[in-house]
Amino acid sequence: MxxxxxxxxxxxxxxxxxxxxxxxxxxxxxxxxxxxxxxxxxxxxxxGNGAFTDLINSIKIEIGGYSTKVPCWREQIEVFVEREKGTDIFDVEKARAARIKTQGFLDEAENAVQALGASLDQIKKDWKTLNNHVxxxxxxxxxxxxxxxxxxxxxxxxxxxxxxxxxxxxxxxxxxxxxxxxxxxxxxxxxxxxxxxxxxxxxxxxxxxxxxxxxxxxxxxxxxxxxxxxxxxxxxxxxxxxxxxxxxxxxxxxxxxxxxxxxxxxxxxxxxxxxxxxxxxxxxxxxxxxxxxxxxxxxxxxxxxxxxxxxxxxxxxxxxxxxxxxxxxxxxxxxxxxxxxxx
Structure with a gap:
């Protein structure tokens, strides 16, 4: 409109x-x-029916995009944690900075998945029938x-x-x-x-x-x-x-x-x-x-x-x-x- x-x-x-x-x-x-x-x-x-389906699918795709990144970032964090146990002070600091940065990405992704999932459930509940779209x-x-x-x-x-x-x-x-x-x-x-x-x-x-x-x-x-x-x-x-x-x-x-x-x-x-x-x-x-x-x-x-x-x-x-x-x-x-x- x-x-x-x-x-x-x-x-x-x-x-x-x-x-x-x-x-x-x-x-x-x-x-x-x-x-x-x-x-x-x-x-x-x-x-309308088409737009509603497109909306549902777009949210699912966005959730899927975040979900595929979550395990990768978790694995990277585990690697950085191990590197922080090393004796090379420069590498330890680099690993620490990378872990903090990656943890931020992970937190953002997990929060997004949770929020998008809640939105998806709410939309399916409130907009299930066409009358609810008026x-x-x-x-x-x-x-x-x-x-x-x-x-x-x-x-x-x-x-x-x-x-x-x-x-x-x-x-x-x-x-x-x-x-x-x-x-x-x-x-x-x-x-x-x-x-x-x-x-x-x-x-x-x-x-x-x-x-x-x-x-x-x-x-x-x-x-x-x-x-x-x-x-x-x-x-x-x-x-x-x-x-x-x-x-x-x-x-x-x-x-x-x-x-x-x-x-x-x-x-x-x-x-x-x-x-x-x-x-x-x-x-x-x-x-x-x-x-x-x-x-x-x-x-x-x-x-x-x-x-x-x-x-x-x-x-x-x-x-x-x-x-x-x-x-x-x-x-x-x-x-x-x-x-x-x-x-």
Whole structure:
């Protein structure tokens, strides 16, 4: 999903934002959808069957990886202990230092196996049936439209009510997982492509980047960061279902032509916020299945919701997003006048 929102006003409802084409499939007519309590609901699943199986398997693989290292480190520690009994003072000190270091690896692995095992048992218990995967139900989603209003952006969004109980006591609001593909130091290096960079970024200890504030239309067109060549751009990040966490560059380009359905009687020209991959040698910024991901800059300012991409070329790929400042305006104008980000 993209973001959590508070309905605001006299309501304490927690809402979720996502692309309409993710919430409501193309087999349904492209009409405004409004939930009625007297009718059937459109449930939003936190994990579908495939995603649930993938999660279980990924935890098992991670446990297996740690488990294969544990006996090796134990054997190494036994060797180091024997060497510490020797008479060569230099070798004894080397063995002692190596034993302490390896013991740290062993302790970390054993703790990880225990924690992952407990998580696996809890997930199997709490998420065994599909009904337990229901995060909430869709409340409202306007029909997909292109070139909407004076700004000419794409309208492809829906709002659903979130069951707070499903989020648990550890719910922390809107944060973006920076993933594990890049070590913290490598990720940080990419956030400062030049030595004269004057912006601030500190890798969060828990790997979760707090999303605070919104990128304005002005900042999107005139970025306050720059790339390796000194060209103005915003360094942005997203965490998607398919490609996980990726870094990209938004340089202020907006114009693009889009098509959703051949039978849509709407203007097919629409503006989108364009993001390119970090560099010519970098992986793609997004791929099919990443729709609905939120894109923010490295300072945690919310930029937009990912809606589509143009695919990989020899040098780059382009991802398209609808600016969040515009989405928020549309959401408030439609059904949720008091909605805000302070969840």
């Amino acid at each position: 993209a973001l959590y929102l508070a309905e605001g006003g006299d309501s304490n409802k927690l809402l979720g934002l996502l692309c309409r084409h993710v919430l409501i499939g193309p087999q349904e007519a492209n009409l405004d959808y409004v939930y009625h309590a007297s009718g059937p609901s459109k449930d939003v699943l936190l994990l 995060l909430g139900c869709v409340l409202y989603s306007p029909a997909i439209s292109l070139g909407v209003g004076e700004d000419r952006f794409t309208e492809d969004w829906g709002i659903f009510q979130v069951d707070r109980a499903k989020l648990g006591e550890g719910f922390q609001g809107n944060k973006l997982d920076l993933g594990t593909k890049l070590a913290p130091d490598k990720f940080t290096d990419k956030c400062f492509p030049r030595g004269d960079a004057n912006w601030k970024f500190k890798y969060p200890r828990d790997r979760l980047l707090p999303l605070i504030g919104v990128l304005t239309n002005e900042l999107m067109h005139t970025p306050d960061m720059w790339d390796l060549d000194g060209e103005p751009c915003l360094l942005v990040v997203k965490s998607g279902h398919t490609t996980d966490t990726t870094l990209g560059c938004a340089n202020g380009i907006f114009s693009i032509t889009r098509e959703y359905f051949t039978d849509m009687s709407v203007n097919r020209t629409s503006l989108e916020w364009a993001i390119v991959n970090y560099g010519t040698k970098s992986e793609v910024f997004s791929a099919p299945g990443d729709s609905g991901s939120i894109i923010a800059d490295i300072c945690g300012r919310i930029g937009g919701m990912l809606t589509a991409g143009s695919g990989k070329t020899k040098t780059s790929d382009v991802t398209y997003a609808t600016p969040f400042w515009w989405l928020l305006k549309r959401i408030r104008a439609d059904k949720f006048p008091n909605v805000h980000l302070n969840v």
